[in-house]
Amino acid sequence: MISFPSKQPQVQTTIFTKMSALALEHGALNLSQGFPGFDCAPALQELLQHYAKGHNQYAPMAGVPALRQSLAAKTSSFYNIPVDADSEATIVSGATEAIFAAIHCCVSPGDEVILFDPSYDAYDPIVRLAGGIPVHIPLKASNNFAIDWSSVAAKITPRTRAIMVNSPHNPTGAVWSMADLDAFAEIVKGTDILIVSDEVYEHIVFDGAQHASVLLHPELRKRSFVCGSFGKTYHITGWKIGYCIAPTFLTSEFRKLHQWVTFSSATPLQYALADYLKEPVHYLGLSDFYQKKRDLFSSQFIGSRWKILPSAGSFFQCLDYSAISGEKDVDLADRLTREIKVASIPVSVFYETDPGDKILRFCFAKEDEVLVEAAKRLVNAY
Secondary structure, eight states: OOOOOOSOTTOOSOHHHHHHHHHHHHTOEEOSSOOOSSOOOHHHHHHHHHHTTTOOSOOOTTOOHHHHHHHHHHHHHHHTOOOOTTTTEEEESSHHHHHHHHHHHHOOTTOEEEEEESOOTTHHHHHHHTTOEEEEEEOOGGGTTOOOHHHHHHHOOTTEEEEEEESSOTTTOOOOOHHHHHHHHHHHTTSOOEEEEEOTTTTOBOTTOOOOOGGGSHHHHTTEEEEEEHHHHHTOGGGOOEEEEOOHHHHHHHHHHHHHHTSSOOHHHHHHHHHHTTOTHHHHTHHHHHHHHHHHHHHTTTTSSSEEOOOOBTTEEEEEOTTTOOSOHHHHHHHHHHHTOEEOEEGGGGSSSOOOOOEEEEEOOSOHHHHHHHHHHHHHHO
């Protein structure tokens, strides 16, 4: 028997893999893992078929120039800021790779990286693999998961290398305001702290609000890696095409790391997206599309014992079940999948220390009839 020490002894199979497998095993409606339950637009499929002919070799390491140009033009237009396609935009194999490369190109052993819990489950392991020290700041459900910036300032030390942020937020659906950007900027001003900003749900913000990207604040933009995903915007999570937008000096370091991870991403997919991005209608209507699904799903729980928590962005709805059961969320999520055939994600898995909340996360990026049926099962069961 050959033995070797694990580099990630604390890491197990992700909760997303576990719950999706459990849903499949029990024939449950899968509202756990965050992927759309419907296909992408026929026009995008047609573009892919077109570019699959003659564009099947390695793409340039930084991404197909046409896609980087389309991404830079879209970002410049949407946020009213200049973005250089050649020196500030890099195409990668999904937003998780962008986060991995951003952390690993700037975090050295002993560096501290601040994370906000509940935080996406990839953040902490990625920091640890880089030799960094995660510093977790818990957010409170009772405060709608808003950030207390004074607590952030108190966590800054000479070893703070980066701060990992996420808005719109997975799993809670919380979003930042421009006031948050201003408060954040005051904390990092005059330091060498870098920012890794996960903004994969940038086009899914509700109730007339605008996405407060770190790109909009000069103090933040000059030190930020902004990680995005075409998968969440265009219903193509299986394509695994994402990107990173960062200042030239950070992009240079980012690409050094990226070239050893995937080097380049699928060529015909990039060409198809390069064309599709040119039409703003394909992303400008996304907030309305998902807000209707949020409202449909949440309306099914009015008058029930399930408490609807605010969802200001993303395609996730959190429900508080404290009036229903005292079970741990991981146990209830497992039982609901087996017994009433509805799969969800327990929010406690996104915390370093379980806060004891009774909250489950449901993905409403599904067909309407699936959402109604899932809600009916949950309400009828309690």
